[in-house]
Amino acid sequence: MVTPQDMMRELDAGRVRPVYVLYGEERYLIDETARMLVERLVPPDDRDLNVAVYDLSEVPVQVAVEDWLTLPFFGQRRVVIGTHALFLTAERPPKKVEHDLDALLEALAAPPSFSTLVLTVPAAKLDERKRVVKALREAGVAVAFPPLKGAALSTWLVTRARDLGVTLTADAAEELVLRVGGELPFLVTELEKMAQYVGPGGTITTDVVQNLAPRTLEQDVFALVDRICRVDTAAAYRMLRDLWLQQEEPVRILALLARQFRLILQVKTLSAKGYGSQQIAQRLRVHPFAVKKAAEQGRRFAEETLLAILDALAEADYRMKAGGVDKELAVEAFVARLAQWVQRGAREGGNEP
Template identity: 25%
Template sequence: MNYKELNKSLKNRELSPVYLFTGPEQYIGHMMEKTLIGTELAKGLEPLNLTTYRDKNLDVSELLATCETLPMMSNKRMVIVREGAQLDKISDKKDLDGIAAYLEKPCPSTLLIIYWEQPDKRKKLYKSLIKTGTLVVFEKLDASDLKAWITRRVNNANKKISRSELELFIQRSMYLMNEKKTMEMVDNELNSLIDYAGDRNEITKEDILLILPQSIEEGIFKLIDYAVSGQKDQALLMLNHFYLEGESPFGVFSLLLRQIRMLLMVKIYSARGLPAKTVASEMKLAPFIVNKLLKTGKHYPIDSLWEIMLLGADLDAQMKLGEIDQNFALELFLMKIG
């Protein structure tokens, strides 16, 4: 189940007594958690019916006793086990058997939510959870869902954003290109943007450019453009700019390899006759990113990109082994990919 399916089931009042929240977008899980608190716990009595475990050395007997406790003047009692409680680290057989026994027959008036971002599917605990509980995987949003999320947030703030400005915001946020970028970060940027707009109804291009200055990931595109087109002096100037901004040679090199890998994948899909929109869907990227990658690499054969990847892998190994200076390796890489 994903977050949209969970949201639909909650609206239909199809609740599970146990939820296992996994995946990288735990922020969305926290939002769904707030929805449950708002709909299932009696107003004003939340402190009496909500228990959260977040510290290490979790007392399993206390947890189970709380789960069995009836709610006070409320439809439900909620018990939340954060990742920090390290429920997955429990090895005591008695505790594990106790949890398994509860999961076999959970208290119907209790909603138990367990956060486990990267569950070990081999563990008995995981098997017990998915046997009787509901697994919810909060993956990173794709381009379509991201647009819908941002539009909804802007509308809720009584603001408007045009299609071109929406695309610019997504591009500047780098959410679809940076695996470490989360929706919590995107929401924080949106809040800053909305606050900056103030009493104005419409969010402008100038607002976005000010609140979300160019990131290194976006600058990497220009660096590749310069290197590929033979503008070596410009490429080296941009590289020095990254250094002045505090970026390390190895960090820039890793981002370069990542972008070239994406370019290679886009070229492979395109060579199979897939249109840009389909490629974007397959790679879970925004269409403008695919178009940008195609434009960057239109004069670059797939074989050449493979050679660049092999060169990059070789230099990467040499850098990690200390066989070559990082600065020199990166400059050498830029000289050879044009």
């Protein structure tokens, strides 16, 4: 499988393929790579006349092929981009377009040296059974863009920060993904905002991310548990008061607390069985940073204590839904009980060495 890095090394060495097929689920990187190819292959003054983009969910591929075979106009190279080339997959396109694949096959048999065709495919894989896919691979190169996850995503963010002229620490990269999620467009937007905040040559730390990144209720509850595990009960109650002022629903907060403690128990159990953090993240389908924090929080509790906490959460949930109890007070009572569990563990030297 050809990677984006392989393609960049070829371009740096001066090798330009007549055809590039960019496929995968990471659409942001596909679009960015298509733009990069235009920037590398066609000078700015030539782009109005020698760059064309066709949406192949609307336009037949033969139109793009005809343009691809046309000599550059007052320039050295022409780039033709065809987006949404789903006819290269096993998927059924939402709209019927009469693509003349024979015209594409004929052009691929003797591709022009003066023009580059770029086809983008928003799908996990190509249909390798199709003649046209085989012909495209023979004439050019197919580059895969699988979703960035875990360490690969954090590394990509650190590199992007360097391109912006700032430093992003590894912990800050993990915190950013935890707060914003794994969608690259949102991550890049937040990263650019933080780069402006710290200025050229500055460093984006975990504190910067926590201060500037948008917060969700899930993240607030995660932070609430973290404060309690650090025996910072006063800060935990301040966070609860803020949540009440934001009119957050106590039942939902309790549900998120239960989800976090289930994760802590799962991580603790799997770690005891010898699983590494990356294996646990893949098995539970969560970000490695969430596994790391859950492992840290889990050191405060014995397994039987975590089971008791989950029982207490289930009991509080039942009482709240049955009525006759102040829901906010019920959550605060649980937090007080949880703080006692943590403080007891701290006095005993922790539940784990």
